[in-house]
Amino acid sequence: MASQQFEPPSGTRDFLASDLRQRERVFQAARSVFEQYGFEPLQTPAFERLETLTGKYGDEGDKLIFKILKRGVHEGSGEADMALRYDQTVPLARVVAAYGSRLPTPYKRYVIGPVWRADRPGKGRFREFTQCDIDIVGSSSPLVESELVCAGADALDAMGVKDFTILINSRKALTGLMRVYGVPADRAAGALITLDKLDKQAPPSVVAELVDTRGLERSTAENLVGDVTADDAVDRMRKELKNNPEGAEGLGEIDRLLELAGPYVGENRIRFAPNLVRGLDYYTGAIWEVVAPGMPGSIASGGRYDHLIQAMGGPDVTACGFSIGVERIIGAAGTAEDEADRIDVAVTVMNEAYLADAFGFAQDLRRAGQRAEVFLGSTRKLSKQLKWAADRRARFALLQGDSEHSDGAATIRDMQTGDQERVSVGDLVTALHQKLRM
Amino acid sequence: MASQQFEPPSGTRDFLASDLRQRERVFQAARSVFEQYGFEPLQTPAFERLETLTGKYGDEGDKLIFKILKRGVHEGSGEADMALRYDQTVPLARVVAAYGSRLPTPYKRYVIGPVWRADRPGKGRFREFTQCDIDIVGSSSPLVESELVCAGADALDAMGVKDFTILINSRKALTGLMRVYGVPADRAAGALITLDKLDKQAPPSVVAELVDTRGLERSTAENLVGDVTADDAVDRMRKELKNNPEGAEGLGEIDRLLELAGPYVGENRIRFAPNLVRGLDYYTGAIWEVVAPGMPGSIASGGRYDHLIQAMGGPDVTACGFSIGVERIIGAAGTAEDEADRIDVAVTVMNEAYLADAFGFAQDLRRAGQRAEVFLGSTRKLSKQLKWAADRRARFALLQGDSEHSDGAATIRDMQTGDQERVSVGDLVTALHQKLRM
Missing domain, CATH: 3.40.50.800 (Anticodon-binding domain)
Structure with a gap:
């Protein structure tokens, strides 16, 4: 190991030749797929004005932003005026606001580049890491979700991840679900966050949390969890959701995605997952998460987020995106020596x-x-x-x-x-x- | 133009598709050449510990470092603990110190990546810009300089810069020159800095500065400037330098480089330039600068700097490098639409x-x-x-x-x-x- 003093800063890494070449091969595989789908590359500066970033990631996120000290005579103030890029979405929002009609409509962009977060470093968690995102801004076509899912799946394939499943749900289906099971509107968001834990926690413990923390009736909680985790959960959900306008609309989004993308992704690699929630409340339509055997959690995720660009400082345009966890994929692959070495x-x-x-x-x-x-x-x-x-x-x-x-x-x-x-x-x-x- | 509020921070740039693709083509052209010469890629974090960078670039340089504020409870202190990469040499020194024998010997590395300097932004001067460096660390072979010069020249060719001249000199030849013309040792460094201005200032004004500012005898200054700017300057210098041990050694370095690299670079694209000084006093052997018609200043430069890695915090190893001004080259080329668009x-x-x-x-x-x-x-x-x-x-x-x-x-x-x-x-x-x- 490198002697302490000469190691890279905590949570960051030096990439020597073979690691770097392997990373570049993975990135290039994704890039080729994105280009084939007509996505365009974008590169924004490593830092943005501080006010562009603050208030966009919640209180917890704000604390993890690396801030840059003012320079020259202002250095002594101890104040910051710039900050390192925390994700790729805020820069996208700024670019959409800045260049507007000079961008293609819709604007399909891909980005594979570093972001910085002052998280506590740990196994597989870094302070400098690469994000790989594709987004389509400015189209409500029902083809958008399918195009993103197919491009993302092809990219995973090209990166060497062959065995994966895309779990699909819809924000509207989830809202409909809450209605159908009689969850009060003001408790729906909390109930969904708890429901999302079904992939890690046993049903009784989720029921308990729905009752104790989220204030649901016990019978409601038991019905909901029972149906969502049943062997024939998909059938039960389809039946229930049909009876609610929002649920039916969500179901339509899901079915269209299965119908359009299914034949290309492979029918056995994509399915409706009624208990997929995704914590982030900015999603407005279809949502998805990609899981792979041997890799805990998800390796990719995305969905439609029609008002996020505006919330992030851009204009009010529709948008939908797919983010691939490239660091996890590279980490799982390990370092392979290559002919290029x-x-x-x-x-x-x-x-x-x-x-x-x-x-x-x-x-x-x-x-x-x-x-x-x-x-x-x-x-x-x-x-x-x-x-x-x-x-x-x-x-x-x-x-x-x-x-x-x-x-x-x-x-x-x-x-x-x-x-x-x-x-x-x-x-x-x-x-x-x-x-x-x- | 982008509306003020949504523009990238002063001195930085957003790269949309066609600009980004063009940049990537230029970088890839250089990369292919470097790989062919057996150079290995290296990528270090965007930021280093503050103490790794401070004191390495002189007082003026230190002021231009982007410093990162401490986080969490320490944010209020207004102190910095990290800083954005200012060049590619200090990270190289750290890597050589950290990985030592795990690196190939000699370590031939290339890097094409961004650095950040809080310079006043201006035409062609950015706060975030890409540096393209090749360096060979740990070899004193006389082939090193030739390999760097040939790789650099091939890279320029591949990047589309065909019409250029490599001006060669040697730190030892310059020291010998000072001796031969009777410049007192304690005034030699200053005199050389002034002599370097001959590419921009008329001989009489350089003579005046040598006398008034550098304290040379008028006759010494006139002799020196007269000989260095004469039509047959190269012949005069060769004759004079032979009479001094250090001058003769420097001449040997220059001739070896002309002999070895000349046939590959093209004899008409490389020549001995007796008044090439290069301001930086860390060079210890051969030095060079590449000039191209229509591009003021130099588009690339380099030389042997045997103790710099140590001064930059690494071990005391010999080193030699070549740095290509990619931003200038890309800037001069303008944006070309490409089939890839x-x-x-x-x-x-x-x-x-x-x-x-x-x-x-x-x-x-x-x-x-x-x-x-x-x-x-x-x-x-x-x-x-x-x-x-x-x-x-x-x-x-x-x-x-x-x-x-x-x-x-x-x-x-x-x-x-x-x-x-x-x-x-x-x-x-x-x-x-x-x-x-x-």
Whole structure:
């Protein structure tokens, strides 16, 4: 491990080559899918004006914002005027407000970039982490949700997550559910938050909380939890929701999404989940969460949030989004060594007088598109240089001793087999090209 | 322009799709070259501990550091504990100190990432901007400088900058020069700073400053400036430097670089520039600067700085680097619209009943690798949807009216020529594939 003093700040990470390449591969996989769906990239500054961020994330969120001290003569005031980006939605709201008609309508944007939160660092929880969001702003078409769900599912596939289930529900269906079961309107929001715990808590404990904390009648709570957790919960819910206008509308949203996205996502990978709530109260229509075996919680989530852009400081436009937990996905995958970490040819330098020749070999190979390195150490011992070539995971090493040099030749050594072949200097690039292709 | 309130903070920028794609193309061009040379990517956190940064950039630099306020109960203290990355060298020093033997030897790393400086914003001067650096840490091989110069030159080429000149000098040659012309040792550093102004100021004004400010004898100043600016300056310098041990050593560094890198960079793109000084006093060996017609100042620079990593908080290792002014290069290029900004197929929706069909067409095309979008607006008027397709710069639009629908067909419209062709739904993907290839 790095000595304390030189470690990156708590909750942040240094990414060395293989970790960084792996992250970039995952991001690139998602990016390609988003581009194919016609989403456009957006990059906003790392920091925003403090007033752009404060008051947008609730009291708890506000405490986690990294604030930037004023500079120059104002530094002594101890006041902040800027703050690091806390999510990708507030910057989106600002951009929609700022550029309006200069953006395509609807504005479909993707973003894969860091955000910063002064959370207590822990396993899998960082203070600097990447968010991967797609959003469609300015369209109420029923295709929007399906497009987001299909793009998100394709992105998960491309990132290597094949085994997942998309759980679908609708804010309106949930509101209808509360009506149908006779939950008083002023207790519905609280009751839903408790109902959301059914994926972690046993039904009796959820019933108890609905009664004790949320003030529901015991019979109401038992009916509700019983129906929602029954084996045929989906059928029961469909039947109940039909009897309520809002519930029926929500059911329509769910069914449309299942019908449109189902054939592309795979019917077995998407389903109506009546007890999916999602804590955030800014959702207005369909909501979804993606779960995967072996990964606790969800790996992605989203939904329609028609007034959030306005609440975040933008204009009042409809919007719908899908956010993929890329850090969780990368964390679960672990670090895989990749071909990109290898070099093609390691050029050794066996004699001080041949420095220019060695450099020339490397340059010629690079010009031919190969990934070549020339030995930059001071030793001329072959064994040490071959160790370097092995450390660099080179496929081939190039050797030129006195006899080769006087013959205008060089030796290609296969680093895996140890086989060596002497070739004329003029044939080097072609010979290595053929060997690398095999 | 964006309304004031919604603009990004002063000195920062929002990058919308085409700007961002262009930047990414330029970065990717450089990245490919660096990878080919065996450089490894590194990414460090956006912020470091405050003490890691302070005292590293001089008094003026320290004032430009963005400091992050302590959080929670300590926020009221008005004190900072973190600070945004100010350059890429201090993080490199920290990483070298932290990971030591876990890094390859030598450690060849590239980085293309943002840094933040609270400079007064101005034309081409930003508070958030990208630095593009390659460095080789831990090797004194004479190949290091050549490798950096060749990699940097290839990167400039790949970024589209073809017409440039690499000016070479050496810190040791400059020290020798001061000796040879009899500049007292304690006045040499100041004299060099003044001499560096010869690219902007007329010789007499530089002579005056050498005499008035730097305390040189008038005859010394006149000799020096006269020789350095003479038509045959290079020959004069070579002759003079040979007579001084440090000068001769510096000349050796310069000649080796010209000899090794010259053939690859192009002999006419690299030359010895006796009056190139570079203000920064941490250079210890060869130094260089890249100039390009039409771009004032330099577009890249570098050199050997053997003790800087230690001064920046790392171990005492040799190092040499090349930094490319990517923002200047991108700024000079202007925004170019690119094929990547276009979509392949815009799928219209001419009847509410055909929503699912339209969505299906788009999905099938995406699955086949095409960049497709389906109309997400509410109007069903063809003219408005064709305007949308044109705004999205679609190559083709897909139309399905009632007659096509009942025949199991759709119409492909070439958005440039207006030509339309009716094809059976089953042949859509193949037909568009062929058209897109033409």
